[in-house]
Amino acid sequence: MTAPGEASRRKPARRPTIKDIARRAGVSESAVSFALNDRPGVSRDTRARVRRVAEELGWQANSAARALSGERADCLGLVLARPARTLGVESFFLQLVSGIQEVLSARKTALLFQVVEDLDTECALYRRWWAERRVDGVLVVDPRTQDPRPELLAALGLPAVVIGGPATPGPAAEPPAPHPVLSTVWADxxxxxxxxxxxxxxxxxxxxxxxxxxxxxxxxxxxxxxxxxxxxxxxxxxxxxxxxxxxxxxxxxxxxxxxxxxxxxxxxxxxxxxxxxxxxxxxxxxxxxxxxxxxxxxxxxxxxxxxxxxxxxxxxxVRDTPGFGRLAATELLAFLGGGPPRTVQGELPxxxxxxxxxxxxxxx
Structure with missing residues (x-):
């Protein structure tokens, strides 16, 4: 019988490892790695057995390890440099994020969202995410009249979609000029x-x-x-x-x-x-x-x-703000998939x- 308070002191269940899968499937750890990463070197039957055992054990790839090995992190970043007190009263960003999340959920891609104090902190965060390979790309909101972020992201080689156009575009119906390495979705x-x-x-x-x-x-x-x-x-x-x-x-x-x-x-x-x-x-x-x-x-x-x-x-x-978020997320995923940088206009309200x-x- 479990003593009072014993359950609360129990350690969390250990996550299954490649070694566990290898032991259960009766193969080497290298064979498990080949099978789970779709690499040659194992037979079709072995690949199927390893994947079945991995599913039974509830194994999931470590996203950080995958990123360090040069694989996708399956995560996009979104940073908001605004006073945190303003977020609770404005519905725009909640609707925008709901649209973004709708697209990412369907693609099993995570969204890393962070609120920071200022633009300098936002730029520092991009540098850290890039160095740690935490995200595959970023969605950039609130373009500034004097904005260091496009140049920084281009220098880092971190794929991005900027949500919104520049402060002073050309004539009323003219879209912002395309950036050589960043995509843009904009509203007129x-x-x-x-x-x-x-x-x-x-x-x-x-x-x-x-x-x-x-x-x-x-x-x-x-x-x-x-x-x-x-x-x-x-x-x-x-x-x-x-x-x-x-x-x-x-x-x-x-x-x-x-x-x-x-x-x-x-x-x-x-x-x-x-x-x-x-x-x-x-x-x-x-x-x-x-x-x-x-x-x-x-x-x-x-x-x-x-x-x-x-x-x-x-x-x-009346504008479709969730639709604007869906457009931005879709554009970034397309960019990550090898598409060219583009400038895309959202629906006119x-x-x-x-x-x-x-x-x-x-x-x-």
């Missing part, structure tokens, strides 16, 4: 911003504010640039259109909204770079007795359940018009 933020401006300008809005994301991110710069360009095409100048940057959190989204509404000539419409800040902005407006959309229209860049349960429901850009956007107060 200029056309997405044009859809929002078409909607708001058509409703008579001429004073429009933009609560943007983190400064230094390429897509933040790209959206600000696109807003100015699209506003200029519609006869609006910088006195009528402005952008402010935040950390994507509800707290900074609310504070930015307060500052914007305190301006001498406050806007009649605000565009928020994510759903959480849009909901926070709507709450600030309600607290001040500002009617949405009667006095202020609100548009969220990213749709989510939050946008659909808030009253009034928020007009938002559409604007879902809901109750939070309406005619400008002076346009009725």
């Amino acid at each position: 933020d200029a056309k997405a911003m044009a859809r929002i401006l078409d909607h708001l300008h058509g409703l008579g809005h001429r004073r429009i504010a933009h609560v943007a994301g983190m400064p230094g991110l390429a897509h933040t710069a790209r959206r600000i640039r696109s807003l100015r360009a699209e506003a200029g095409l519609r006869g609006l100048d910088e006195r009528q259109v402005r952008s402010v940057t935040t950390d994507y959190s509800d707290a900074e989204g609310a504070e930015a909204t307060r500052r914007i509404l305190d301006a001498a000539a406050p806007p009649t419409a605000i565009i928020y770079d994510n759903d959480v800040m849009a909901v926070a902005g709507a709450s600030v407006a309600a607290g001040r007795g500002i009617s949405v959309p009667g006095e202020l229209s609100i548009v969220a860049w990213d749709d989510s359940p939050l946008c659909r349960v808030t009253h009034p429901r928020l007009t938002a850009l 559409h604007l879902e018009r809901r109750e939070s956007s309406g005619p400008a107060p002076h346009y009725r």
